[in-house]
Amino acid sequence: MKYLITGGAGFIGSNLARYLLGLGDNITVIDDLSTGSFENIKDLEKNKHFKFVLDSILNKSVLEKLIPSVDAIFHLAAAVGVEYIINNPLRSIEVNVQGTENILKIAHKYQKKVLITSTSEIYGKNEKDSLKETDDRILGSTTINRWSYSNNKALDEFLALAYFNEKKLPVVIVRLFNTTGPGQVGDYGMVVPRFIKQALLNRNITIYGDGEQSRCFTHVHDVIKAFDLIMGSKKCLGEIFNVGNPEEVSINELAKKVIRLTNSTSKIEHIPYEKVMGANFEDMKRRVPNVEKIQEFTGWKASADLDTIIIDIIDYLRKTGV
Numbered sequence: 188m189k190y191l192i193t194g195g196a197g198f199i200g201s202n203l204a205r206y207l208l209g210l211g212d213n214i215t216v217i218d219d220l221s222t223g224s225f226e227n228i229k230d231l232e233k234n235k236h237f238k239f240v241l242d243s244i245l246n247k248s249v250l251e252k253l254i255p256s257v258d259a260i261f262h263l264a265a266a267v268g269v270e271y272i273i274n275n276p277l278r279s280i281e282v283n284v285q286g287t288e289n290i291l292k293i294a295h296k297y298q299k300k301v302l303i304t305s306t307s308e309i310y311g312k313n314e315k316d317s318l319k320e321t322d323d324r325i326l327g328s329t330t331i332n333r334w335s336y337s338n339n340k341a342l343d344e345f346l347a348l349a350y351f352n353e354k355k356l357p358v359v360i361v362r363l364f365n366t367t368g369p370g371q372v373g374d375y376g377m378v379v380p381r382f383i384k385q386a387l388l389n390r391n392i393t394i395y396g397d398g399e400q401s402r403c404f405t406h407v408h409d410v411i412k413a414f415d416l417i418m419g420s421k422k423c424l425g426e427i428f429n430v431g432n433p434e435e436v437s438i439n440e441l442a443k444k445v446i447r448l449t450n451s452t453s454k455i456e457h458i459p460y461e462k463v464m465g466a467n468f469e470d471m472k473r474r475v476p477n478v479e480k481i482q483e484f485t486g487w488k489a490s491a492d493l494d495t496i497i498i499d500i501i502d503y504l505r506k507t508g509v
């Protein structure tokens with residue numbers, strides 16, 4: 188198969204490209220390297236089934252050239268990372284809304300299947316145990332930049348579903364829950380690689396707030412398997428799937444786990460949110476996926492637990508240098 192991966196030089200996209208090339212597929216990546224990096228795909232450049240296009244998904248004419256020649260599109264290009272979104276509000280809205288609209292419009296013109304990546308941020312402040320795809324979204328004020336991301340991605344989902352229902356475009360939506368793993372950088376938030384790096388350098392582990400907020404972390408390799416299964420299934424078309432590992436951990440527990448697994452002498456430091464995120468910031472307390480739907484449709488279930496994820500990242504950082 189021939190795939191276009193938008194955002195393919197990012198952390199998830201580059202892992203997906205590597206995986207699909209391994210299966211014998213042909214891959215074209217488009218990425219503007221705003222948060223992705225050429226380092227992530229440097230090794231793939233030698234492969235004759237791989238092509239990298241340095242450009243933005245806001246550039247419709249380049250999409251018009253790339254999309255007709257592929258069979259399907261993994262749309263991963265997005266402004267991501269809480270800190271990036273807060274610091275680049277306008278760019279984030281443009282890329283996450285206009286960019287997705289461009290992809291869907293041109294995919295429709297050439298009738299290409301699209302997998303849209305969305306996010307668990309969709310659920311906002313809904314703290315319910317085991318969030319289902321049909322659960323309510325609970326959001327804060329528009330004066331708080333963080334909620335922009337949730338709304339932009341929700342608009343992507345509405346658009347994708349409208350294209351499916353009204354125009355019969357084959358689309359599928361996945362909501363990711365804190366994907367992490369080797370190669371992820373901690374520059375824009377991304378707490379796991381950030382804590383591991385701090386621990387390996389024996390620096391303070393910086394916990395924002397009281398650390399009682401929790402998250403569920405998913406290994407990037409599990410996420411990619413989910414993408415592959417969902418893309419390959421006709422039954423999944425027009426559907427939304429949570430993709431996550433339901434193992435919940437508080438940020439305080441995460442910090443302790445990282446210190447233990449790295450044998451670090453790092454100390455834990457609690458930093459008020461205002462100091463790092465500014466006065467206008469709200470965090471979500473928890474975000475736990477219900478994954479019954481994807482299991483039922485594809486048999487997928489996350490296989491890597493949090494310890495495995497942390498150990499994989501530690502090994503990677505020790506090998507490549509912190």
Ligand code: UDP
Pocket residue numbers: 268269365375376377378379381393394395396400402438470471
């Ligand atoms: N966090 C933290 N210290 C850091 C980076 C993040 O305590 O150096 C917290 C952050 O406030 C959030 C959680 O870790 O509660 C997960 O943050 P991340 O940016 O990885 O993802 P999010 O789930 O917020 O999108």
